[in-house]
Amino acid sequence: MSILYDERVDGVLPAVDRAGALSQLRELLPGVRILHEAEELRPYECDGLSMYRTTPMLVVLPDTVEQVRTLLKFAWDQGIPIVARGAGTGLSGGALPLEKGILLVMARFNRILALDADAGTATVQPGVRNLAISQAAAPHGLYYAPDPSSQIACSIGGNVAENAGGVHCLKYGLTLHNILQIKVLTIDGELLTLGSEALDCQGFDLLALFTGSEGMLGIVVEITVRLLASPHSAKVMLASFDDVEKAGGAVAQILGAGIIPAGLEMMDNLAIRAAEDFIHAGYPVEAAAILLCELDGAQLDVAEDSQRVEAILLAAGATQVRVAKDEAERQRFWLGRKNAFPAVGRISPDYYCMDGTIPRRELPRVLKRIAELSASFGLRVANVFHAGDGNMHPLILFDANTPGELEKAEAIGAKILELCVEVGGTITGEHGVGREKINQMCTQFNSDELEFFHAIKAAFDPKRLLNPGKNIPTLQRCAEFGAMHIHAGQLPFPELERF
Amino acid sequence: MSILYDERVDGVLPAVDRAGALSQLRELLPGVRILHEAEELRPYECDGLSMYRTTPMLVVLPDTVEQVRTLLKFAWDQGIPIVARGAGTGLSGGALPLEKGILLVMARFNRILALDADAGTATVQPGVRNLAISQAAAPHGLYYAPDPSSQIACSIGGNVAENAGGVHCLKYGLTLHNILQIKVLTIDGELLTLGSEALDCQGFDLLALFTGSEGMLGIVVEITVRLLASPHSAKVMLASFDDVEKAGGAVAQILGAGIIPAGLEMMDNLAIRAAEDFIHAGYPVEAAAILLCELDGAQLDVAEDSQRVEAILLAAGATQVRVAKDEAERQRFWLGRKNAFPAVGRISPDYYCMDGTIPRRELPRVLKRIAELSASFGLRVANVFHAGDGNMHPLILFDANTPGELEKAEAIGAKILELCVEVGGTITGEHGVGREKINQMCTQFNSDELEFFHAIKAAFDPKRLLNPGKNIPTLQRCAEFGAMHIHAGQLPFPELERF
Numbered sequence: 001m002s003i004l005y006d007e008r009v010d011g012v013l014p015a016v017d018r019a020g021a022l023s024q025l026r027e028l029l030p031g032v033r034i035l036h037e038a039e040e041l042r043p044y045e046c047d048g049l050s051m052y053r054t055t056p057m058l059v060v061l062p063d064t065v066e067q068v069r070t071l072l073k074f075a076w077d078q079g080i081p082i083v084a085r086g087a088g089t090g091l092s093g094g095a096l097p098l099e100k101g102i103l104l105v106m107a108r109f110n111r112i113l114a115l116d117a118d119a120g121t122a123t124v125q126p127g128v129r130n131l132a133i134s135q136a137a138a139p140h141g142l143y144y145a146p147d148p149s150s151q152i153a154c155s156i157g158g159n160v161a162e163n164a165g166g167v168h169c170l171k172y173g174l175t176l177h178n179i180l181q182i183k184v185l186t187i188d189g190e191l192l193t194l195g196s197e198a199l200d201c202q203g204f205d206l207l208a209l210f211t212g213s214e215g216m217l218g219i220v221v222e223i224t225v226r227l228l229a230s231p232h233s234a235k236v237m238l239a240s241f242d243d244v245e246k247a248g249g250a251v252a253q254i255l256g257a258g259i260i261p262a263g264l265e266m267m268d269n270l271a272i273r274a275a276e277d278f279i280h281a282g283y284p285v286e287a288a289a290i291l292l293c294e295l296d297g298a299q300l301d302v303a304e305d306s307q308r309v310e311a312i313l314l315a316a317g318a319t320q321v322r323v324a325k326d327e328a329e330r331q332r333f334w335l336g337r338k339n340a341f342p343a344v345g346r347i348s349p350d351y352y353c354m355d356g357t358i359p360r361r362e363l364p365r366v367l368k369r370i371a372e373l374s375a376s377f378g379l380r381v382a383n384v385f386h387a388g389d390g391n392m393h394p395l396i397l398f399d400a401n402t403p404g405e406l407e408k409a410e411a412i413g414a415k416i417l418e419l420c421v422e423v424g425g426t427i428t429g430e431h432g433v434g435r436e437k438i439n440q441m442c443t444q445f446n447s448d449e450l451e452f453f454h455a456i457k458a459a460f461d462p463k464r465l466l467n468p469g470k471n472i473p474t475l476q477r478c479a480e481f482g483a484m485h486i487h488a489g490q491l492p493f494p495e496l497e498r499f
Numbered sequence: 500m501s502i503l504y505d506e507r508v509d510g511v512l513p514a515v516d517r518a519g520a521l522s523q524l525r526e527l528l529p530g531v532r533i534l535h536e537a538e539e540l541r542p543y544e545c546d547g548l549s550m551y552r553t554t555p556m557l558v559v560l561p562d563t564v565e566q567v568r569t570l571l572k573f574a575w576d577q578g579i580p581i582v583a584r585g586a587g588t589g590l591s592g593g594a595l596p597l598e599k600g601i602l603l604v605m606a607r608f609n610r611i612l613a614l615d616a617d618a619g620t621a622t623v624q625p626g627v628r629n630l631a632i633s634q635a636a637a638p639h640g641l642y643y644a645p646d647p648s649s650q651i652a653c654s655i656g657g658n659v660a661e662n663a664g665g666v667h668c669l670k671y672g673l674t675l676h677n678i679l680q681i682k683v684l685t686i687d688g689e690l691l692t693l694g695s696e697a698l699d700c701q702g703f704d705l706l707a708l709f710t711g712s713e714g715m716l717g718i719v720v721e722i723t724v725r726l727l728a729s730p731h732s733a734k735v736m737l738a739s740f741d742d743v744e745k746a747g748g749a750v751a752q753i754l755g756a757g758i759i760p761a762g763l764e765m766m767d768n769l770a771i772r773a774a775e776d777f778i779h780a781g782y783p784v785e786a787a788a789i790l791l792c793e794l795d796g797a798q799l800d801v802a803e804d805s806q807r808v809e810a811i812l813l814a815a816g817a818t819q820v821r822v823a824k825d826e827a828e829r830q831r832f833w834l835g836r837k838n839a840f841p842a843v844g845r846i847s848p849d850y851y852c853m854d855g856t857i858p859r860r861e862l863p864r865v866l867k868r869i870a871e872l873s874a875s876f877g878l879r880v881a882n883v884f885h886a887g888d889g890n891m892h893p894l895i896l897f898d899a900n901t902p903g904e905l906e907k908a909e910a911i912g913a914k915i916l917e918l919c920v921e922v923g924g925t926i927t928g929e930h931g932v933g934r935e936k937i938n939q940m941c942t943q944f945n946s947d948e949l950e951f952f953h954a955i956k957a958a959f960d961p962k963r964l965l966n967p968g969k970n971i972p973t974l975q976r977c978a979e980f981g982a983m984h985i986h987a988g989q990l991p992f993p994e995l996e997r998f
Contacts, residue, residue: 118751119860141757163704176704177676190947196925197858202932202943203952203971204716205662205675208707217703229757252617258640258728301800359696361618426695433701444701448689452958453702459954472702 014080014100018057021080021102025060028070035059044103047088047095048150049436051352051406056083056097061105065221068104069189072219075102076188081465084215086127086158089150091353092434094162094214094470104219106157112136113222121180121197123224126157130164133225142227145172148430149338157220163212165430167263167337170388171296174430176211178226184210184218187461197224209456214432215467217460231296234262235306236330239318240287244268244383247289248363250316251387254293255360257312259305263294264388268367271340271382271395278343281336282329284320291318291387292337294330340384341395348380348397352409355431356420360390366419370394373415377408391429392420418443433471441471442478450475513579513599517556520579520601524559527569534558543602546584547649548592548935550851555582555596560604564720567603568688571718574601575687580964583714585626585657588649590852591933593661593713593969603718605656611635612721620679620696622723625656629663632724641726644671647929648837656719662711664929666762666836669887670795673929675710677725683709683717686960696723708955713931714966716959730795733761734805735829738817739786743767743882746788747862749815750886753792754859756811758804762793762833763887767866770839770881770894777842780835781828783819790817790886791836793829839883840894847879847896851908854930855919859889865918869893872914876907890928891919917942932970940970941977949974 016024022036035041036058045053057080062068075082081101088095097103109125112133116122117140122133130151134143147166148154154164159175160182172178181195195207210217241247247266254261267275268289276283283290293309295302306323313321324330336343344351358366367383374381385392396412398405417427417440427433427440441450453472457464515523521535534540535557544552556579561567574581580600587594596602608624611632615621616639621632629650633642646665647653653663658674659681671677680694694706709716740746746765753760766774767788775782782789792808794801805822812820823829835842843850857865866882873880884891895911897904916926916939926932926939940949952971956963 116860118755119858120754173676176707177672186947192948192951194948196856197923202925202927202940203949204712204955205704205707205710206948206951208675208704211704213703229755232757255619256617256728258731298800298803300803301797304797304799357695359618361615424696426701428701441701448685449691449693449705450702452691452705455958456703456955459951459958 015078016080021058021078025058025071025074028074029060029062029067032063032067033061035061044085044088044097044105047085047090047093049091049093049096049434052093052096052435054097054099056103057100059103059105061108063108065185065191068185068219068221069191071102071104072185072187073189075465076463079463079465081468082187082219083467084157084161084219086155086161087129087153089154090158090162090434091355091431092162092428092436094432094434094467095158096435096470098468106155109157109221115140117142119197120227120229121224122227123222124156126160126220126223127155130154130156130159137227138230141230143230144225145178145228146175149341156223156225160211160220160223161213161215162430162432165386165391167265167334167386169430170264170386171260171262172228176208179207179211179223180226181224182207182210182220183222184220186218187463187465191221192218195224212432214434214471216457216471217466231262233299233302234294234296234330235302236292236294236324236333237306237309237313238283238322238324238333239291239293239313240284240320241289241291241317242287242319243317244289244367245364246317247291248367248387250291250313250318251363252360253312253316254309255388257308259295259309261293261309261388262296263292264386265292265337266290266383266385266387267337267340268383270380271344271384274343274347274382275336275340278346279332279336279339281332283336287319292333337384340382344382344395344397349399349401350397350406350409352396352398352413354392354394354396354413354416355429356392356417356425356427357429358390358392358420358423358425362423362425363387363390366392366423369419370416373412377412379405379408379412381412386429389429390425414440435470438470438473438477441473447475447478450478514577515579520557520577524557524570524573527573528559528561528566531562531566532560534560543584543587543596543604546587546589546592546594548590548595548933551592551595551934553596553598555602556599558602558604560607562607564684564690567684567718567720568690570601570603571684571686572688574964575962578962578964580967581686581718582966583656583660583718585654585660586628586652588653589657589661589933590854590930591661591927591935593931593933593966594657595934595969597967605654608656608720614639616641618696619726619728620723621726622721623655625659625719625722626654629653629655629658636726637729640729642729643724644677644727645674648840655722655724659710659719659722660712660714661929661931664885664890666764666833666885668929669763669885670759670761671727675707678706678710678722679725680723681706681709681719682721683719685717686962686964690720691717711931713933713970715956715970716965730761732798732801733793733795733829734801735762735791735793735823735832736805736808736812737782737821737823737832738790738792738812739783739819740788740790740816741786741818742816743788743866744863745816746790747866747886749790749812749817750862751859752811752815753808754887756807758794758808760792760808760887761795762791763885764791764836765789765882765884765886766836766839767882769879770843770883773842773846773881774835774839777845778831778835778838780831782835786818791832836883839881843881843894843896848898848900849896849905849908851895851897851912853891853893853895853912853915854928855891855916855924855926856928857889857891857919857922857924861922861924862886862889865891865922868918869915872911876911878904878907878911880911885928888928889924913939934969937969937972937976940972946974946977949977
């Protein structure tokens with residue numbers, strides 16, 4: 001399979017095996033927890049994307065920056081690949097381990113180092129949970145805006161690695177727009193400070209370059225986030241539609257009216273039913289689609305805008321518009337949406353969650369095409385998405401025990417992502433590329449563009465030890481992919497075979 | 500001086516002189532305007548930072564992407580450096596020509612290619628003026644948010660190159676936050692598409708990497724910007740203070756209350772007097788400082804917030820708060836601020852405009868230190884700044900005809916920038932590094948960090964032909980700077996001598 005290697009891959013194999021690495025690391029890192037027994041390693045064999053599983057050579061859980069530096073220097077000297085992992089909630093396999101690599105678990109970096117309420121900033125370690133930041137900021141009337149559905153569990157370091165979004169990123173931006181500075185260790189142990197507490201970056205914007213780079217350029221060891229003042233008032237509306245395209249049209253009209261909702265989410269009938277069965281959120285189970293629209297800000301502003309939004313929704317064909325009557329109902333409306341994925345998990349043995357983004361104007365066309373794909377492959381697709389920013393999460397329902405269904409699900413998924421690119425969108429909205437969408441990167445980028453990615457990778461990680469085989473495909477992989485039309489998940493991930 | 504060269508500089512000198520390049524380019528680019536006579540070249544010898552001047556070898560004004568590609572290939576083959584220029588309004592010498600280089604003027608790329616009102620996007624050529632985008636969008640109730648004071652003249656391509664800000668960037672972000680996609684030509688003629696119409700970037704964020712890279716990585720030939728709905732209502736307040744520190748305190752309290760004004764600007768007494776003499780904006784000439792605070796959005800929201808802001812201003816010690824009574828007065832309040840630089844130019848033979856950013860909490864301390872520097876060097880300093888985001892523009896007044904005053908001005912400027920870094924800020928807020936602040940980059944970054952900048956530069960421009968000597972200092976320059984404490988402007992810019 002050597003034809004699949006990129007010529008820039010140096011092909012160095014780790015000089016040590018598990019036992020050798022373990023004994024050396026125990027000496028270099030006294031007191032640090034290192035997992036090596038089969039039963040200890042099993043919980044780490046996948047992240048939130050459970051369709052891929054690999055047992056890592058070792059799992060290391062350091063507590064200090066110096067320990068991480070020591071580990072990286074050891075890996076550098078021995079040629080051992082390093083995969084960093086936060087809370088393991090990622091949905092694209094970005095933290096999938098390597099059989100001959102070390103899994104660096106940052107869970108113990110769980111301290112909030114500083115919180116400056118006047119400046120509206122918090123400096124935290126990467127293992128701090130997303131929601132814990134908002135909880136610590138709450139007494140000051142502040143919060144951290146990006147809120148992935150996994151926010152109760154996911155770590156801020158993982159959010160930086162994947163440039164995570166959430167239901168409120170339409171108004172408040174992605175992770176990149178809500179962080180000011182990060183400290184990173186390079187593979188050879190240099191500590192870099194990227195960004196600043198000021199608005200602009202000097203030189204080249206390395207903070208942006210690292211955000212979303214999926215652990216391929218360095219290890220984030222500290223993050224300064226921006227905190228926002230908690231909105232004085234928030235109101236959520238639930239609009240029912242008898243037609244999915246009408247709901248899509250309403251989205252365009254709300255935004256076209258210059259209103260930027262804090263969240264603007266859409267679910268189709270299959271997703272509505274699944275969520276309602278699970279959460280009893282009060283969703284209309286007969287509706288073809290619902291929109292959840294949240295407005296936040298000053299009280300009068302919210303009151304004024306919610307009248308305008310209601311009028312727009314009705315004019316766009318909503319059969320009913322309900323405003324959450326109190327905070328409890330508001331929370332319930334959101335709970336249904338935030339649990340849509342597990343809810344779908346209850347009605348199907350397996351599901352495959354996609355994450356493509358499209359220009360909003362293409363919403364009706366893409367929904368129609370997804371319905372056609374669903375019909376022609378004979379698999380149900382539930383649509384749940386951040387309608388405001390065009391970030392779709394089609395959930396493809398299948399049964400892995402029925403021969404051929406996994407392959408069909410992957411085929412539909414690949415076609416949906418290619419469709420996203422075709423209409424001017426992208427293959428990932430907020431879940432990252434990871435291992436899952438490595439082939440679709442060949443559709444998204446041409447070889448000139450990929451070569452620059454590789455050159456940047458080589459500048460920071462010349463031995464390609466940091467999370468190899470994720471995010472950026474080799475040119476050879478793309479050549480093979482283009483020639484062979486291999487679907488996601490079916491490839492042997494040849495770059496990884498050397499490990 | 501070879502000790503000052505970076506070892507990665509290949510030291511190739513252009514293979515042709517002016518006459519040779521001219522005759523070859525005339526053949527390669529029939530019909531393209533190429534300037535070569537002394538009097539034609541003179542208008543291009545500096546940009547908005549007139550303290551540095553160099554006559555370029557040739558000025559080329561292409562009309563098409565293909566012509567730019569041909570020019571770049573010629574430069575690549577011949578080893579001729581290329582400096583790109585938009586409207587020439589930049590304030591850090593980013594478009595300063597090279598004596599043995601070609602100045603690529605993008606002024607003729609002045610067409611708006613598409614405007615999609617539903618999607619809220621416009622696709623434009625780089626030579627389009629910033630304000631022209633908002634003018635084209637106005638009939639649709641839309642506008643382009645970043646508004647540098649030079650917006651009537653500056654080009655969107657230059658805005659991308661410098662990641663330009665403006666008085667409204669506190670609420671609406673810098674250029675990077677308001678663009679979706681760019682097309683760039685690399686030095687060897689490849690056309691790359693970076694970013695997308697969707698929210699997230701895949702792979703590494705090359706759109707962010709290019710934004711603010713000052714023409715060192717490639718030539719931007721097309722830009723898709725995000726358009727926002729024009730606010731329904733805007734109100735500006737002018738608050739007077741008898742003490743600069745009280746004004747600084749008011750800024751912190753407004754933002755701490757969770758209000759994000761569209762603009763929050765501060766001027767000290769010297770700037771107030773100069774602006775009032777020039778514009779007759781109605782400023783209180785006895786005040787130690789004024790704050791201009793603009794709120795925009797829905798009518799009720801603006802009304803509610805302006806009451807809160809007024810109360811905060813008075814509680815923070817404002818001696819008077821005036822709300823612009825109509826649109827004409829609102830425009831006049833802003834006109835004084837936007838003309839503060841030329842106004843200061845009327846009261847001093849020369850002035851040197853700085854552009855540092857600091858964490859907002861350091862405002863009082865930094866203002867005090869600037870006053871001390873002003874007293875100890877015996878030069879007046881007028882302070883005009885974007886108080887909301889901590890972006891300061893101290894204007895150092897001097898007379899270049901008085902021996903020693905230029906050097907004193909440069910010394911104060913360098914000390915102010917170093918002070919910015921010391922308190923956790925940066926050496927540039929929105930004007931870029933260019934040639935002006937190349938030495939202060941050595942204060943801002945350590946050699947590990949600079950090495951990564953050079954590696955990225957090498958990936959895109961291995962012959963270092965794109966705008967050499969700007970933005971990113973060589974390590975040797977920093978070593979010399981550190982050892983010799985040379986001030987900005989006094990250095991012979993050794994990297995440039997080969998041209």
